[in-house]
Amino acid sequence: MSRLIYMGFKLLEPYEGKLSRTVLRGESGSNPADLPDKAIASPLMANYILYLYKTMRKFWGEPIVVTQELGDILGNAVIKDSILASSDTICLLDQSKFRRNYEQVAKLLSLDEVEQRKIFTINALDNKSGRGKFKEVYIKRGNTGEVYGVEVSLFQYLTFTTEKPEKTAVESYVARYGSYPAGLEAFVSDLRSSGLGLADFVRQVNAE
Template sequence: MSRFQYTNRNLELLEPYEWKRSRTVLRGESGSNVADLPDRPSDLAQRDGRAIRKGNEIAKHFADNKVDVVIYAVEKSLDSYKFNLLFNKQLFIDQLKSNNLGKRTIDEGSMDEKSGMNFSEYVAILSGNTDLLDKAKVEKQIAGLESEKQAFNRSKYSAKYKLEDFTAELNKAQSRHDRMSLDWSNLQQRIQKNQDGTIVNAIQLTGLPATATIKQIGTNLNELTDKSRTGGDYEEIGSLYGFQLLVKTEMSEKDGVDIRVNRFFVQGEGNIKYTFNNGIMAKEPETASMNFLRALEKLPSYIAKEQENITDFQKDIPILQGVVDGIWTKECRLSELKTELAAIDRKIQLSITPQSNKQEDTQNEAKLPELTASMTKNISTKNTF
């Protein structure tokens, strides 16, 4: 027989259910006695509902807000099979609800005021052998540790691949930073300034004389915007402080119509291409002539951005390296549990084996009189002849 207590929930008046006929609701019970076992786990829980639900005034005033739930069962009887059946049903229901059909472990559980005893504890008690429950508890702990170990290994492999990616990205960022720094250093050495401190726009375009005015330069750039056809390649059109000026024709499609766009770049010794306004040339000639110079003026912001990326990678890489070099610290505990499980298995086998031998001895003793009678009959028959 199993007996446990439930704490009554928040007390409040019970009203008739919505969309259902009005009914009389009992104001409370002192407990619940279950003499037989239902076919569904929900029925077993439902029978306790009247006693443990809200509004049990008897429990509130006379039983310290607690109720007893008593379930009757007989050891080593079909009740054990019944509880095992209920356990398997509840396990299947939990699998469907949790979307985990691979679940095949018994919840070690415990007796408490919230849930009482679980089905696996009932089965163990009714079978007369609690070693099965001990085995289930150890198996669950082993399964939990093995799952934790798998998660640790997965995170370790993930960190390994991420470490490789971050290391590669760090090298790329460092390379871009160095090349941009070289371009900026060259620009600072070659740059020319007017008396008022403004930078001289020393742009030189192919086909224009060195004495070309800003208006002529801007007009020529607008002509290149309309007429250039590079076929997707970069084409050099001039220079500025030792940097190459390039144009590239890019094709795109919109609403079934081919669109041709010429974009302009400036490239230094680091083979990095810089743009202003995404490489689109302004229509106003003076603004157009300043396009490449403004692209070079953005170099410090590019360098600072790459330095920020390098700093972030340098922070993350040691953390990832620590995960990759990490060792799972619960391996000894897992080995101990496996040893304990093997000992429980041997104990269970030893408890089963003597009973089997005893049954065989009993059967042999039952057959002995028949064997003796048969031998006697044979001897008598032989003596007759």
């Protein structure tokens, strides 16, 4: 069973990029990898990242590394032997697409069978009834981790969504009402009064 975290942030202006997180993503996404193969493969860049990582920790900084590709971790000695070995916290999103090739990752991250079973429950359990829309994440600190459900408000979701149909529908309201907050308020108000689900309402808006 996942634990639910509600993130009660104030409405912010949208941005195209995503904040980096210490995470091995298993999900598809529109953003480029944060550790491109060609750049990280360069000895100069690899040594710089290692220097940056160690220097930040000395000054009580918190370096954060994010990647979507297994090869970024398994195929690079700097990340595998230095960065991951010094990571106090590891966050994993949906790992289902890596399941057939998870032995190396499990060994690298010191994940026993119990922890692996937790990881493969991410977004896979029938636990959505009666709850708001949420995604799950596995967070490991020390030797053990837990799966948490992360829920944001509809306003937050629509502000930061990377789904093109949703972005297009919201942006049409923004253009109509002259500002992002006003357009988003009107969009959510019309969505709720329509009685439609988000996907159906988005299709209706984009068809107009």
